[in-house]
Amino acid sequence: xxxxxxxxxxxxxxxxxxxxxxxxxxxxxxxxxxxxxxxxxxxxxxxxxxxxxxxxxxxxxxxxxxxxxxxxxxxxxxxxxxxxxxxxxxxxxxxxxxxxxxxxxxxxxxxxxxxxxxxxxxxxxxxxxxxxxxxxxxxxxxxxxxxxxxxxxxxxxxxxxxxxxxxxxxxxxxxxxxxxxxxxxxxxxxxxxxxxxxxxxxxxxxxxxxxxxxxxxxxxxxxxxxxxxxxxxxxxxxxxxxxxxxxxxxxxxxxxxxxxxxxxxxxxxxxxxxxxxxxxxxxxxxxxxxxxxxxxxxxxxxxxxxxxxxxxxxxxxxxxxxxxxxxxxxxxxxxxxxxxxxxxxxxxxxxxxxxxxxxxxxxxxxxxxxxxxxxxxxxxxxxxxxxxxxxxxxxxxxxxxxxxxxxxxxxxxxxxxxxxxxxxxxxxxxxxxxxxxxxxxxxxxxxxxxxxxxxxxxxxxxxxxxxxxxxxxxxxxxxxxxxxxxxxxxxxxxxxxxx
Amino acid sequence: xxxxxxxxxxxxxxxxxxxxxxxxxxxxxxxxxxxxxxxxxxxxxxxxxxxxxxxxxxxxxxxxxxxxxxxxxxxxxxxxxxxxxxxxxxxxxxxxxxxxxxxxxxxxxxxxxxxxxxxxxxxxxxxxxxxxxxxxxxxxxxxxxxxxxxxxxxxxxxxxxxxxxxxxxxxxxxxxxxxxxxxxxxxxxxxxxxxxxxxxxxxxxxxxxxxxxxxxxxxxxxxxxxxxxxxxxxxxxxx
Numbered sequence: 239x240x241x242x243x244x245x246x247x248x249x250x251x252x253x254x255x256x257x258x259x260x261x262x263x264x265x266x267x268x269x270x271x272x273x274x275x276x277x278x279x280x281x282x283x284x285x286x287x288x289x290x291x292x293x294x295x296x297x298x299x300x301x302x303x304x305x306x307x308x309x310x311x312x313x314x315x316x317x318x319x320x321x322x323x324x325x326x327x328x329x330x331x332x333x334x335x336x337x338x339x340x341x342x343x344x345x346x347x348x349x350x351x352x353x354x355x356x357x358x359x360x361x362x363x364x365x366x367x368x369x370x371x372x373x374x375x376x377x378x379x380x381x382x383x384x385x386x387x388x389x390x391x392x393x394x395x396x397x398x399x400x401x402x403x404x405x406x407x408x409x410x411x412x413x414x415x416x417x418x419x420x421x422x423x424x425x426x427x428x429x430x431x432x433x434x435x436x437x438x439x440x441x442x443x444x445x446x447x448x449x450x451x452x453x454x455x456x457x458x459x460x461x462x463x464x465x466x467x468x469x470x471x472x473x474x475x476x477x478x479x480x481x482x483x484x485x486x487x488x489x490x491x492x493x494x495x496x497x498x499x500x501x502x503x504x505x506x507x508x509x510x511x512x513x514x515x516x517x518x519x520x521x522x523x524x525x526x527x528x529x530x531x532x533x534x535x536x537x538x539x540x541x542x543x544x545x546x547x548x549x550x551x552x553x554x555x556x557x558x559x560x561x562x563x564x565x566x567x568x569x570x571x572x573x574x575x576x577x578x579x580x581x582x583x584x585x586x587x588x589x590x591x592x593x594x595x596x597x598x599x600x601x602x603x604x605x606x607x608x609x610x611x612x613x614x615x616x617x618x619x620x621x622x623x624x625x626x627x628x629x630x631x632x633x634x635x636x637x638x639x640x641x642x643x644x645x646x647x648x649x650x651x652x653x654x655x656x657x658x659x660x661x662x663x664x665x666x667x668x669x670x671x672x673x674x675x676x677x678x679x680x681x682x683x684x685x686x687x688x689x690x691x692x693x694x695x696x697x698x699x700x701x702x703x704x705x706x707x708x709x710x711x712x713x714x715x716x717x718x719x720x721x722x723x724x725x726x727x728x729x730x731x732x733x734x735x736x737x
Numbered sequence: 738x739x740x741x742x743x744x745x746x747x748x749x750x751x752x753x754x755x756x757x758x759x760x761x762x763x764x765x766x767x768x769x770x771x772x773x774x775x776x777x778x779x780x781x782x783x784x785x786x787x788x789x790x791x792x793x794x795x796x797x798x799x800x801x802x803x804x805x806x807x808x809x810x811x812x813x814x815x816x817x818x819x820x821x822x823x824x825x826x827x828x829x830x831x832x833x834x835x836x837x838x839x840x841x842x843x844x845x846x847x848x849x850x851x852x853x854x855x856x857x858x859x860x861x862x863x864x865x866x867x868x869x870x871x872x873x874x875x876x877x878x879x880x881x882x883x884x885x886x887x888x889x890x891x892x893x894x895x896x897x898x899x900x901x902x903x904x905x906x907x908x909x910x911x912x913x914x915x916x917x918x919x920x921x922x923x924x925x926x927x928x929x930x931x932x933x934x935x936x937x938x939x940x941x942x943x944x945x946x947x948x949x950x951x952x953x954x955x956x957x958x959x960x961x962x963x964x965x966x967x968x969x970x971x972x973x974x975x976x
Contacts (some may be wrong), residue, residue, distance in 0.1 A: 335752075429976070496834075504841070505842055507841075508841045508842060512827065512830075515829060515830065515834075519829040578824065578828070579825065579826060579828070580789055580829045581786075581821060581825050582824065582827065584786075584787075585786060585788075585814060585817070585819055585825065586842055587812065587814040587815055588811060589842070654829065725789060726788035728788060735824065
């Protein structure tokens, strides 16, 4: 087979992998929902592009809208980088199935790296950039400038994609590498946010302006960085394929902590141990926990040291985020990890009820972390203690019960220990996450507007306490409904296991 | 404990996986289930364990003072042990932790657990107990052993094992044969075992059911090992 035909075949297989994902094959609604969400986010970006072009033109007299937009270049690139964690696979993972076939590994790696660079995903931001450019650049400066500017953005996003792949590969080698992008992005955000004037605004604006004017240097600079990152990825990911093929988890674990203090809780204690060990011993679960914790700290640190989040909405959002994020990251996908051993669980009497109860107690215990992280903000008066009390109970007694409803409907198994995670969670789960992250803020604002500052939060707390007090009832209700749907769910878990 | 199957049918699309009008497995019987790939052995086990929904029909368990439909209650899980595949194992635990987990769920004391493990030390061959290895890092054979032992741990009245001889070395296959036979004699438990190994199945089973396309095509009394010829003939072993 010649190289072109081989290239076509590998590309076709890569596309089929997406199309034939079991979650999509068995669920037309899910397919529809994914397309809907794709269009929904595209529409939002489109809308933002138009609004920003119009708004910036009117608000910043004397400064062209695209200059204002380009000043925020790094914000967009940082956002793009972290969004890729949800959506983009690494070439090493894609190349793995071919690793033992008579196909040159270097050829495969070049295909996948090139595909990553030319991926349609890099053009998705176009929904924001194109309408913005049409209004803010084409009208005053013409088509040449527009194309130069858009091409510059595309090259930056391709570069960002390769930077992501490089970091992702390092993180997969060792979790500690997560600190690299966190440190770089944290430092960049600090440089941009802490001083009164963003010192990176001007260089970003100048570079984009020179793209627009078709000057050679930005193209050469970004092109060189892309080439450098491509080469670095090639070297690193080639080793990764080898690691993946010969992957052998360390035979013995270093610490087999038994958590014997949980023995006093009998059967429930055994399920609590499972919750703890699931997080400690599975890379995917552990990584999402640490990522959530890092974001909590990052938000709080930024709020502590700068005034960028000093507004009512962000104060509420950061408080809510701190309380809900650790629970949400696992509860929105509740039972999906258990899908790996669902038959064993279902062979024990009422084990699902015990498991759900243990999950609830475990997640309520996690709520002791946010007050510690947010304490400095409470001390300096940037966040009220009442807000913390309100969200603490509201999360435990209202948001958790809402998230636990997912146990009835989730029926896709997620891998717990893959070095390289593919998509975590489906679109329905992502929608629930978004609702859980924003709906309570509306309720809080309404309650505090109606009842005043401390009483609004007391109202939230009372709602929460009612939920906590009745947890045995609603947990049993979730369990009963789960059992009523058990055949359908078990079928889904089996179909999506190892996919 | 009797297992009574009535009008049990399960199809996947056009394919009939199980179609059994009537079959009773009597209390204390050690029944071997044989058939080619796709004959419906695993599906039948999953139906008995209420892990998949039957299109029609029921599975009842009947003891001296109780008779229940497995799809309507969970009480039978207290006296039933099973291992069908790896989805029964919590693979981020060590074998010891997994045994302890199952033991505590079934109100087995630590002393009883240790006694049980000591009894099967030979079968475990020093590769499972006391090791700090997670189940997911074990070989397929050792995973199989963990699953079988966990199923037997609560001293079940009904024991269901799907191809327990798979992945096991010859010594372990012999060990499991004797272990099942002994367990059956000592406890009078009803045991259902599927296998592709005809010789071993004939050796241990007092009754053998041969499945084809989900239907029972032979139900053989094997007390005198008379199933050998029928099975060899069916599977064309001597051709």
